[in-house]
Amino acid sequence: xxxxxxxxxxxxxxxxxxxxxxxxxxxxxxxxxxxxxxxxxxxxxxxxxxxxxxxxxxxxxxxxxxxxxxxxxxxxxxxxxxxxxxxxxxxxxxxxxxxxxxxxxxxxxxxxxxxxxxxxxxxxxxxxxxxxxxxxxxxxxxxxxxxxxxxxxxxxxxxxxxxxxxxxxxxxxxxxxxxxxxxxxxxxxxxxxxxxxxxxxxxxxxxxxxxxxxxxxxxxxxxxxxxxxxxxxxxxxxxxxxxxxxxxxxxxxxxxxxxxxxxxxxxxxxxxxxxxxxxxxxxxxxxxxxxxxxxxxxxxxxxxxxxxxxxxxxxxxxxxxxxxxxxxxxxxxxxxxxxxxxxxxxxxxxxxxxxxxxxxxxxxxxxxxxxxxxxxxxxxxx
Numbered sequence: 001x002x003x004x005x006x007x008x009x010x011x012x013x014x015x016x017x018x019x020x021x022x023x024x025x026x027x028x029x030x031x032x033x034x035x036x037x038x039x040x041x042x043x044x045x046x047x048x049x050x051x052x053x054x055x056x057x058x059x060x061x062x063x064x065x066x067x068x069x070x071x072x073x074x075x076x077x078x079x080x081x082x083x084x085x086x087x088x089x090x091x092x093x094x095x096x097x098x099x100x101x102x103x104x105x106x107x108x109x110x111x112x113x114x115x116x117x118x119x120x121x122x123x124x125x126x127x128x129x130x131x132x133x134x135x136x137x138x139x140x141x142x143x144x145x146x147x148x149x150x151x152x153x154x155x156x157x158x159x160x161x162x163x164x165x166x167x168x169x170x171x172x173x174x175x176x177x178x179x180x181x182x183x184x185x186x187x188x189x190x191x192x193x194x195x196x197x198x199x200x201x202x203x204x205x206x207x208x209x210x211x212x213x214x215x216x217x218x219x220x221x222x223x224x225x226x227x228x229x230x231x232x233x234x235x236x237x238x239x240x241x242x243x244x245x246x247x248x249x250x251x252x253x254x255x256x257x258x259x260x261x262x263x264x265x266x267x268x269x270x271x272x273x274x275x276x277x278x279x280x281x282x283x284x285x286x287x288x289x290x291x292x293x294x295x296x297x298x299x300x301x302x303x304x305x306x307x308x309x310x311x312x313x314x315x316x317x318x319x320x321x322x323x324x325x326x327x328x329x330x331x332x333x334x335x336x337x338x339x340x341x342x343x344x345x346x347x348x349x350x351x352x353x354x355x356x357x358x359x360x361x362x363x364x365x366x367x368x369x370x371x372x373x374x375x376x377x378x379x380x381x382x
Contacts, residue, residue, distance in 0.1 A: 043368050044121040044169055045105050047093045048146050048207070049178035051127030051338060052222070055091065056084025058127050060109040063139045064317070067128045071314045073302060073324055074334075077341050083107075086127055088301070088328040089341030092222070093123060093176055095348030100174075100368045108149055109141075115156035121173060124149050130183035131203040143179055147207045154214050170215035174367050178278075179204055180224035180257075184250050185233075197253045201260055208264065217270045218367040220351065221261070222278035223254045229286060231300045232336035235309025254279060274367055276351040276359045281382040282339060285332050285346075292346065294332045301331035301340065309336045350382065358382055 047053050051069075059070045068084060069075075075082035078089035084107070085091050097105050097120075106113055108122045126141035133142045141149075157166035180200060188196045208219065227233055228247035234240055258275065265271050289297030302313035304322045312319035313335040325331055334340040339347075352364045 042120075043100060043102075043370070044119075044173035045093065045097055045100065045102055045176065046121045046150065046173055046211075046216075047105055047123040047125050047176045048143065048150075049125040049176070050129045050182055051086040051125075052178040052181075053091060053093050053123065053125035053176065054084065054086065054127040054129075055093070055105070055107045055123045055125070057107055057109045057123070057125060057141060059084045059107075060111065061126070061141060063128075065315075066311065066317050067126075067136070067139050069127065069314075073314055073328075077328055086335065086338040087341055087344060088334045090344060091341075092178075092344050092348045092351065093125075095345050096176065096220075096352060096364060099348070099352045099365070108153070115153065115160045118153060118156075122150075122153055125178065128182055129179070130181075131179050131200045131207075132183050133203075135182050135186070143203065143207050147210045150211065151214065167215050171217055172370065173216065174218045174220060174364065175211055175216050176220045177204075177208075178222045180250070180253055181227055184224070184246055184253065185227075187245075188249055190245070190248075193249050193252055197249065197256050200253060201257050204257070205260060205264070209268075212268055212271060217272065219271070219273040220364050220367065221257075221273060221275045222347075222351070223257075223275065223280075224250050225279045225282050226250050227337075229283075229298075230337060231298065231303065231307035231309035231333055232311055233309075234298075235306045235336070240306055250279070272362060272367065274351065274359050274362050274364050276347070276354065277382060278347060281347055281350060281358075282332075282343070284382050285343065289332055292332075293329075293342065295330040296325075297332045299331065300333040300336045301325040301328045302334055303336045307336070311336050 056070060058068050069086045070082050070084040072082060074087065075085060076088050094104055097103065102120045105121045105123045106117050108124045124146035128136040128140040129142055131143050133144060135142065154170065157169060161169065183200045226247040228243035233243050233246060237243055261273055261275060285292045285294065286297040289295065298307055300308040302308065302322065302324045304310040304312045304319065308323055310319065311317065312322040328334055328340050329342045332339055332343055350358045354363050
């Protein structure tokens with residue numbers, strides 16, 4: 001049947017409408033985050049701290065195997081060859097990057113890296129590092145040096161992108177921190193706890209302010225874990241008991257740092273943060289491992305001696321004899337100082353989606369989306 005001009009116009013009009021709808025749908029599919037169910041804009045991620053976040057920076061410094069993890073069985077669950085991550089697989093920042101629709105954030109010190117490779121951010125963390133320069137001095141990249149490296153990268157951004165675009169990149173980025181645990185492994189007399197904590201937090205605050213001065217506004221922090229009952233600490237304690245002294249000063253640190261963050265929020269315009277209660281989350285898994293999918297919460301998968309607490313995984317420190325469990329996912333700790341990949345994913349989930357009982361005052365998802373949101377999960381369990 002032959003159609004008239006009017007009918008033909010209607011036909012083509014309908015086709016155009018359908019085409020526009022299909023185009024919009026396809027565009028929505030492209031920008032959706034399937035696992036999170038919402039659109040995430042491109043936001044860079046910069047990472048600072050210690051071995052909980054180190055992707056392999058210590059591979060490229062003059063140090064000892066005690067501060068490296070670029071040998072088997074590290075990485076066995078995900079990376080081949082090992083990257084230098086202190087885990088059987090990925091770390092918390094790796095999963096945060098995934099949730100934010102970013103690639104793995106590159107290791108800053110890896111040779112031949114330049115600003116072109118740091119489009120989505122950079123990871124400066126160094127295993128063994130602390131807020132204090134004296135913590136493992138000469139063997140790690142301390143926090144102040146990490147800040148200096150960030151400043152070098154900022155200069156590269158300015159040269160490559162120009163002032164305006166580099167400022168936009170840095171102001172919209174999220175800055176993750178894990179720092180403090182190594183500082184408190186040194187003996188501190190009880191009557192000097194407050195003074196020592198003030199010194200640690202003072203150094204950490206200076207680095208945060210240094211990033212703020214360069215344009216950083218959105219920060220993520222994990223509380224310092226109570227390592228007094230961790231395999232490496234407990235193994236060397238008299239009677240293989242927990243170290244009450246380490247846990248006491250760490251609790252004091254977490255309380256004081258929480259107050260400091262609130263103060264920074266009042267002093268620094270635009271400063272927002274997510275603080276994840278990592279200390280409680282890992283302690284709960286140690287006390288009740290089966291609740292969170294583990295068979296073992298006290299003894300590490302890899303190491304030697306009581307609780308596999310001797311730091312010898314993979315022949316570290318020249319100790320060739322060590323034990324390795326059959327299934328790394330069953331032990332909360334992969335080695336005597338570090339949780340396994342499964343735990344890191346669980347912690348990253350809480351950091352990303354947690355309600356205010358877990359991550360406060362906002363979660364990382366809210367920071368990456370660039371909005372203050374009270375739409376937190378209501379039934380999270382640490």
